[in-house]
């Protein structure tokens with residue numbers, strides 16, 4: 315396979331795994347990054363891991379700017395696939411939620427689609443990284459008769475969300491995805507669309523230089539926080555909580571659809587678990603307690619060092635979380651998803667090995 319693929323936001327946590335999988339599958343990759351500084355450590359790793367890989371980087375300093383991607387598509391007229399993983403959000407305490415979340419998320423997606431429409435004459439398929447936040451209906455949380463899946467939509471509107479930072483984040487994700495579906499429909503776009511809608515993404519960084527920046531309040535950092543607890547940690551144990559998936563599965567769902575018609579128009583939801591929220595245990599559900607307990611199973615040497623946890627019946631606690639299923643995704647992909655235990659093991663091992671190497 316030598317088709318040429320554009321990967322936006324290629325220095326991101328998910329994108330670095332996507333980049334690796336694309337090169338391993340023989341695709342030629344054009345990656346966009348915000349600055350050459352971002353590309354430099356990636357080039358070093360790729361030279362080692364993919365010495366014959368075909369890749370190059372293009373700088374797109376601000377993807378939310380109008381026409382941000384025009385030059386890239388004008389230069390690379392032979393792009394066949396586009397994977398849009400870049401999702402900027404700029405935190406500024408003095409800025410409004412609109413400036414922090416909605417504008418960057420929606421403008422970035424619109425900008426890439428407009429450039430494709432203008433110059434990407436050979437683009438056949440676009441995969442956009444969306445989020446479980448675009449799927450989950452919080453109005454129905456705790457309602458076991460409502461199962462979130464590939465067909466459900468977060469009903470939130472910007473008017474309902476804009477006064478609250480957390481809601482603004484989820485609304486911006488939903489609205490950015492909605493914009494993409496509306497765009498191709500109303501413009502009769504010739505290229506097809508697939509979205510990937512991951513919940514909390516856990517798992518190892520593709521390259522250990524990523525560990526340095528896993529200090530944001532991201533899922534990757536939850537494992538780090540659990541490793542830093544002490545036995546007298548007082549909680550909270552029930553938070554953070556949600557549904558989770560493995561970054562390597564998320565990356566696979568970006569690469570698998572390329573060139574395959576059955577993925578056109580699909581939303582893919584990576585998560586391990588076939589439970590429907592009733593009796594069956596759903597492997598994708600987590601809270602801080604479960605991370606702590608899992609760490610002590612996967613790394614027995616941590617027992618007596620980190621917090622043992624504090625919730626007696628954690629299965630009951632977990633059972634209350636979001637109900638979901640992802641039969642469409644599992645039927646299409648036939649993937650066997652990583653288990654929570656393997657995901658946590660691999661993420662923790664990378665952190666512990668890295669820390670040992672720094673001593």
Ligand SMILES: *[C@@H]1O[C@H](CO)[C@@H](O)[C@H](O)[C@H]1NC(C)=O
Pocket residue numbers: 427428431493496497498500501
């Ligand atoms: C259709 O394309 C135009 C120009 O590229 C864009 O400005 C517009 O927002 C698109 N329509 C929708 C509904 O997204």
Ligand SMILES: *[C@@H]1O[C@H](CO)[C@@H](O)[C@H](O)[C@H]1NC(C)=O
Pocket residue numbers: 500501502
């Ligand atoms: C898309 O196709 C429909 C039906 O053929 C047509 O009415 C509409 O004008 C087209 N839209 C654009 C933006 O070309």
Ligand SMILES: *[C@@H]1O[C@H](CO)[C@@H](O)[C@H](O)[C@H]1NC(C)=O
Pocket residue numbers: 531553554
């Ligand atoms: C970080 O995550 C914790 C746990 O979910 C949350 O309580 C806190 O508000 C978050 N902080 C920021 C700055 O988002």
Ligand SMILES: *[C@@H]1O[C@H](CO)[C@@H](O)[C@H](O)[C@H]1NC(C)=O
Pocket residue numbers: 586587588597649650651652653654
């Ligand atoms: C999910 O995880 C369980 C272990 O908790 C594993 O046995 C099962 O095969 C996984 N399911 C899928 C669909 O990958």
